[in-house]
Amino acid sequence: MSQYKINVxxxxxxxxxxxxxxxxxxxxxxxxxxxxxxxSGCGKSTLLRTFNRMNDLxxxxxxxxxxxxxxxxxxxxxxxxxxxxxxxxxxxxxxNPFALSIFENIAFSLRIQGIKDKKKIETxxxxxxxxxxxxxxxxxxxxxxxxxxxxxxxQRLCIARTLVTMPEVILMDEPCSSxxxxxxxxxxxxxxxxxxxYTIVIVTHNMQQASRVSDETGFMLLGxxxxxxxxxxxxxxxxxxRTEDYISGRFG
Amino acid sequence: MKPHTKQRIAFSFLFLCTLxxxxxxxxxxxIIIKNGLPALSWQFLTDIPRAGMREGGIFPAIIGxxxxxxxAIIFALPIGVMCAIYLNEYTKENIFSRLIRLAIINLAGIxxxxxxxxxxxxxxxxxxxxxxxxxxxLTLGIMILPVIITSTQExxxxxxxxxxxxxxxxxxxxxxxxxxxVLPCAFPGIITGAILGIGRAAGETAPLLFTVAAFYLPRxxxxxxxxxxxxxxxxxxxxxxxxxxxxxxxxxxALVLVILVLGINLFAIILRIKLRRKQRW
Ligand SMILES: Nc1ncnc2c1ncn2[C@@H]1O[C@H](COP(=O)(O)OP(=O)(O)OP(=O)(O)O)[C@@H](O)[C@H]1O
Ligand SMILES: [Mg+2]
Numbered sequence: 001m002s003q004y005k006i007n008v009x010x011x012x013x014x015x016x017x018x019x020x021x022x023x024x025x026x027x028x029x030x031x032x033x034x035x036x037x038x039x040s041g042c043g044k045s046t047l048l049r050t051f052n053r054m055n056d057l058x059x060x061x062x063x064x065x066x067x068x069x070x071x072x073x074x075x076x077x078x079x080x081x082x083x084x085x086x087x088x089x090x091x092x093x094x095x096n097p098f099a100l101s102i103f104e105n106i107a108f109s110l111r112i113q114g115i116k117d118k119k120k121i122e123t124x125x126x127x128x129x130x131x132x133x134x135x136x137x138x139x140x141x142x143x144x145x146x147x148x149x150x151x152x153x154x155q156r157l158c159i160a161r162t163l164v165t166m167p168e169v170i171l172m173d174e175p176c177s178s179x180x181x182x183x184x185x186x187x188x189x190x191x192x193x194x195x196x197x198y199t200i201v202i203v204t205h206n207m208q209q210a211s212r213v214s215d216e217t218g219f220m221l222l223g224x225x226x227x228x229x230x231x232x233x234x235x236x237x238x239x240x241x242r243t244e245d246y247i248s249g250r251f252g
Numbered sequence: 253m254k255p256h257t258k259q260r261i262a263f264s265f266l267f268l269c270t271l272x273x274x275x276x277x278x279x280x281x282x283i284i285i286k287n288g289l290p291a292l293s294w295q296f297l298t299d300i301p302r303a304g305m306r307e308g309g310i311f312p313a314i315i316g317x318x319x320x321x322x323x324a325i326i327f328a329l330p331i332g333v334m335c336a337i338y339l340n341e342y343t344k345e346n347i348f349s350r351l352i353r354l355a356i357i358n359l360a361g362i363x364x365x366x367x368x369x370x371x372x373x374x375x376x377x378x379x380x381x382x383x384x385x386x387x388x389x390l391t392l393g394i395m396i397l398p399v400i401i402t403s404t405q406e407x408x409x410x411x412x413x414x415x416x417x418x419x420x421x422x423x424x425x426x427x428x429x430x431x432x433x434v435l436p437c438a439f440p441g442i443i444t445g446a447i448l449g450i451g452r453a454a455g456e457t458a459p460l461l462f463t464v465a466a467f468y469l470p471r472x473x474x475x476x477x478x479x480x481x482x483x484x485x486x487x488x489x490x491x492x493x494x495x496x497x498x499x500x501x502x503x504x505x506a507l508v509l510v511i512l513v514l515g516i517n518l519f520a521i522i523l524r525i526k527l528r529r530k531q532r533w
Contacts, residue, residue, distance in 0.1 A: 086423035096414050109422045
């Protein structure tokens, strides 16, 4: 197996007449954390959402180019969207558990997949709550509403909910932007554990976060990927003037 | 004139207009309650009409209205909800979908007597259901379809987009997302719409005129192909067709009808508030 999980070549995306992604080329390595940074509106979310084809939901979107995941072009119209989205999970900006119990939030997609075996569901729930380090805190109140949790717990729960579909890639769109600094650090710590088993792509506004958590970083500006490389290099020795301006806080 | 005085005049004027709106509602209620209350008794509610409807009760009409409304909602709720789901979740915004929306809005504006004629032509004559509970319930059902479609659409629209996105991102299909995520969230709105539809159906006379209503039928229906009496139609009959009806029987019937319809609407409102409070997202 190649070390690259996602290969993007010549990706262009339009919202009606507006071009949001311009000739993007990038390769994302397995079992690393890749950060996408850039000022607001530069197309970070748009890029992320092509990896699980969430842009399909928006009317008037046109895409050209190639996105290979494990060598398979996921932009192909023949691709099975449902299994793609199970394989490529997503965590959103705002922690958004369903208005169900903690247990049911995680059991939800299992039940829809038709799994009826109670023991099996319980095992899955326990396993995924353990992988986000929520099990010890919550094992005695699995029946209470997920809406009563703290923001950090909610976001962990949302990550756990993604894990039950057994993804290989996890996309995170500013997963910490509604959390306080302490909770943010804790989620970042969690990511370090998760990267052993998953390939993680994280979009963030927060450059400290990118430099803390990621192995590789891409800098985007106005729909273009300006620079991509090992995080250390991007932050200490950027090749492009615009990258340097951005990370030294001169704009954005 | 000082701005202050002007403002006060404007306020007084607006207040008067509002009063003008409330006044008739209050008067109607007061008159009906005052004249109808003496007629209300257990016997009035449970007895059949006697002595050429000049005595006795209105039980067959109550039962008739119950069956008609039940039939109407059984017919209209699933169709209306599915239609709303289709319009809201499966069609894109284009001329065709706008035309359908326009049609539904206009459907709500058609006079109810036209529904009555339509029901007679379609159900009574074409499908040969005869003047029967079935014909009447279907006619009422069609009449309340717009209410149900519109309120369901509103309820669907109020479900946050991100709920759907989360579900899709978990690899859950569109239909499953609608069934398991969207509909449960929209449930309070849908139920409220259904109850408002029931309230509307319970109060209508015209759609029943040619499709079901019996002038005088003191026995209970045995099948959906029987005719029945219905409260609004009964009120119409005793108020216009029969001389020397005691005032209190007429107002008593009106009171029962008003209590029924207002009660149903009130129930819908309370239910909506209750269910809304329960779900915060
Ligand atoms: N549904 C849409 N229709 C039209 N234009 C859109 C749509 N979504 C995003 N855009 C535009 O595409 C560009 C990229 O948006 P995107 O959300 O990817 O930016 P972003 O980098 O994630 O920004 P932010 O940091 O604010 O989240 C923006 O200019 C935005 O206005
Ligand atoms: Mg974004």
